[in-house]
Amino acid sequence: CDIHGGFVTFDVSRLVDLENGLIDRRIFSDAEIYDAEMDRIFRRTWLALGHESEIAETNDFFTTWMGADPVIVSRTAQGIKVMLNMCRHRGGTVCRVDRGNAKLFLCPYHGWSYNPDGTLKVVPGLEADYRHGIDPTQWGLLEAPRVATYKGLIFASWNPEVEPLEEFLGDARFYLDCLLDRVEGGTELVGGMRRWIIPTNWKHAAENFVGDSYHAAATHASIMRVPGLEGAGGRVKDVVGYQAALDNGHGVGMWMASEDNARGGYGHLAGIDDYLKSIQDQLVAKLGELRATRLTPVHATIFPNFSIEFPFASLHIWHPRGPLKTEVRDLTIVDKAMPAEMKDMLRRHCMLRQGPAGTWEQDDMDNWSQTTYSSLSPTARGLMANYQMGMGHEHTRDDIPGRIDNKSSDINQRNMYARWAELMAMDPPPPQVPAACRSHSGEISR
Numbered sequence: 181c182d183i184h185g186g187f188v189t190f191d192v193s194r195l196v197d198l199e200n201g202l203i204d205r206r207i208f209s210d211a212e213i214y215d216a217e218m219d220r221i222f223r224r225t226w227l228a229l230g231h232e233s234e235i236a237e238t239n240d241f242f243t244t245w246m247g248a249d250p251v252i253v254s255r256t257a258q259g260i261k262v263m264l265n266m267c268r269h270r271g272g273t274v275c276r277v278d279r280g281n282a283k284l285f286l287c288p289y290h291g292w293s294y295n296p297d298g299t300l301k302v303v304p305g306l307e308a309d310y311r312h313g314i315d316p317t318q319w320g321l322l323e324a325p326r327v328a329t330y331k332g333l334i335f336a337s338w339n340p341e342v343e344p345l346e347e348f349l350g351d352a353r354f355y356l357d358c359l360l361d362r363v364e365g366g367t368e369l370v371g372g373m374r375r376w377i378i379p380t381n382w383k384h385a386a387e388n389f390v391g392d393s394y395h396a397a398a399t400h401a402s403i404m405r406v407p408g409l410e411g412a413g414g415r416v417k418d419v420v421g422y423q424a425a426l427d428n429g430h431g432v433g434m435w436m437a438s439e440d441n442a443r444g445g446y447g448h449l450a451g452i453d454d455y456l457k458s459i460q461d462q463l464v465a466k467l468g469e470l471r472a473t474r475l476t477p478v479h480a481t482i483f484p485n486f487s488i489e490f491p492f493a494s495l496h497i498w499h500p501r502g503p504l505k506t507e508v509r510d511l512t513i514v515d516k517a518m519p520a521e522m523k524d525m526l527r528r529h530c531m532l533r534q535g536p537a538g539t540w541e542q543d544d545m546d547n548w549s550q551t552t553y554s555s556l557s558p559t560a561r562g563l564m565a566n567y568q569m570g571m572g573h574e575h576t577r578d579d580i581p582g583r584i585d586n587k588s589s590d591i592n593q594r595n596m597y598a599r600w601a602e603l604m605a606m607d608p609p610p611p612q613v614p615a616a617c618r619s620h621s622g623e624i625s626r
């Protein structure tokens with residue numbers, strides 16, 4: 181099936197040749213393909229936006245992105261609303277800060293003002309200048325038609341026909357619950373939000389977290405050698421690593437301890453091993469024996485652009501800002517029930533490791549920039565990228581969901597790009613056009 185960009189037609193099956201484990205490097209740099217992704221993927225599927233604790237009080241809000249669309253996420257008396265951060269008058273950016281609490285969003289250009297739910301409240305000159313020639317009820321902020329939460333995480337979609345969120349997450353919930361639902365009270369954000377720009381295509385970050393354990397030994401070798409910085413992290417002894425390719429392009433990597441071996445190995449994180457022991461009964465009650473004692477998810481991507489570093493826990497949302505640029509939204513979440521000093525220790529741990537100057541993050545970002553820019557080289561981009569590791573070896577297990585392979589395998593990356601290709605081959609969902617923006621015939625004005 182072809183993608184029709186502005187001037188160029190792409191054959192998706194040639195861009196992503198999964199039978200042979202080959203991917204055309206142009207998908208990491210081409211502007212036409214990027215535009216098609218924004219339309220066909222980011223306007224169709226669910227997108228992770230943040231955590232409910234970021235907007236705990238009525239009228240709390242934060243600003244973020246849904247694909248290339250800037251949005252405001254706001255807690256109103258009627259629940260969470262997600263709205264395009266674009267004034268309906270001439271397109272001014274209505275809200276220009278990262279977060280806050282506001283009774284009104286005032287567009288600084290001509291002063292149209294919106295309620296926290298996006299309805300238009302004030303139009304300067306409505307009587308004297310417009311002479312009531314417009315109907316303010318038709319000119320509220322454009323609202324995402326679908327908003328839902330899963331155990332504290334906020335998602336939204338521009339697609340009114342999108343499947344229920346739980347269905348979209350599917351088997352990934354089995355692994356997500358190890359983080360989101362391990363103790364009473366659930367999770368909360370600690371330490372605010374960090375954001376920064378990486379000169380990379382968003383897919384290089386998403387594919388790294390979906391299943392690239394292979395890179396760790398080379399990329400992060402120096403960190404592993406620093407005494408006291410990294411513990412065994414859920415793998416005390418007799419462990420095997422797996423990747424699990426999940427429905428809808430999601431994927432997770434994990435450690436599995438042998439049956440008689442409880443988890444542990446977080447000696448470098450003061451008090452965490454004891455904390456895990458103290459919540460052991462709750463873990464078993466909520467997650468069952470396997471996930472409470474033997475299984476430790478390590479990394480995951482929820483397709484398309486939401487990644488998690490388990491189990492004490494960085495959330496990264498990779499916002500595409502052009503084919504060669506990604507804006508990261510980085511959050512740290514902890515169990516609400518943890519002691520305050522442990523939360524603070526984990527805040528520092530996650531920043532040290534996965535923040536913009538983080539030990540692990542810096543190594544990764546440099547690699548992703550290199551792989552993105554190689555796609556611009558006229559000679560290099562003619563050479564397909566290799567995603568062949570583990571082909572023909574995938575299998576299933578009775579105790580964990582997904583299609584499984586060894587810890588070092590490209591199974592999850594192939595699964596992610598299979599979903600990418602599936603959505604890229606579909607027509608984009610129709611644009612949402614409020615009635616007031618249609619012509620008299622009802623056709624969309626262009």
Ligand code: FES
Pocket residue numbers: 267268269270271272287288289290291292
């Ligand atoms: Fe917002 Fe004019 S663009 S009030």
Ligand code: FE
Pocket residue numbers: 395396399400540544
């Ligand atoms: Fe890494």
